[in-house]
Amino acid sequence: MRADARKNRDHLLEVAGTAITEQGVDVSLRDIARRADVGLATLLRHFPTREALLDALLRTSFDELTAKAGEFETSNSPEDALVSWLRDCVAWTTEYRGVTVLMAAAIEDAESALHASCVTLRAAGARLLTRAQAAGMARSDIDGADLFALIAMLAWLGDQPSLAPRADRLFEVVASAILTSAGSSRARHTSSGVREVSVPD
Numbered sequence: 001m002r003a004d005a006r007k008n009r010d011h012l013l014e015v016a017g018t019a020i021t022e023q024g025v026d027v028s029l030r031d032i033a034r035r036a037d038v039g040l041a042t043l044l045r046h047f048p049t050r051e052a053l054l055d056a057l058l059r060t061s062f063d064e065l066t067a068k069a070g071e072f073e074t075s076n077s078p079e080d081a082l083v084s085w086l087r088d089c090v091a092w093t094t095e096y097r098g099v100t101v102l103m104a105a106a107i108e109d110a111e112s113a114l115h116a117s118c119v120t121l122r123a124a125g126a127r128l129l130t131r132a133q134a135a136g137m138a139r140s141d142i143d144g145a146d147l148f149a150l151i152a153m154l155a156w157l158g159d160q161p162s163l164a165p166r167a168d169r170l171f172e173v174v175a176s177a178i179l180t181s182a183g184s185s186r187a188r189h190t191s192s193g194v195r196e197v198s199v200p201d
Helices: 003-023 029-035 040-046 050-075 078-095 099-108 115-134 144-158 164-178
Strands: 187-189 195-197
Touching: 003 029, 003 040, 003 050, 029 040, 029 050, 050 078, 050 099, 050 115, 078 099, 078 115, 078 144, 078 164, 099 115, 099 144, 115 144, 144 164
Parallel strands: none
Antiparallel strands: 187 195
16 A cells, blocks of 8 residues: 555544544444545545444454453453453443444454454453353353453443443442352452452352
8 A cells, every 4th residue: 555545544544533432433434534624435445334444443452452361361360351351341342432233243244344353352352251260260151252242231331421420330240240259359440550449249
């Protein structure tokens, strides 16, 4: 890709990221083009579909969350790795209103531009869950698909103005439900630094 074409593409992604943060994933492509001061045809030349745009915009974040799962797996205890990663995923999905709906649909649609990224992210979470289960720290009757669904549920709570003040407390409730009594006595809170919090058994 020529340098000027890459610069235009990067600019479109930057504008799209701001627009989606403000208005959600259903923001008009025409509005994104207008904000970027280009024609709709120019936007579509770079990103033929909304999912293609979202995939390009979100892939870096997916990759970072997947890599973070690997880091937590090697540096944290099983229960702390699982809860820390879950918290980071929920915090990220809350930044982009409506993205969890697209992610859930993409998981089931192999033709979706988001499918591969979402499957890889879900697998990363499943590995952390399996590790915690093997250590007796997480309940054995849930799987990676359940964990992915819980992320979507918690992100939805954080996206509702009337429920957002309860989001942190409800996260701890869900975390304590995922962990067994052996693992639920400690969870790692990472929203603004790292501190230990008690989670009721």
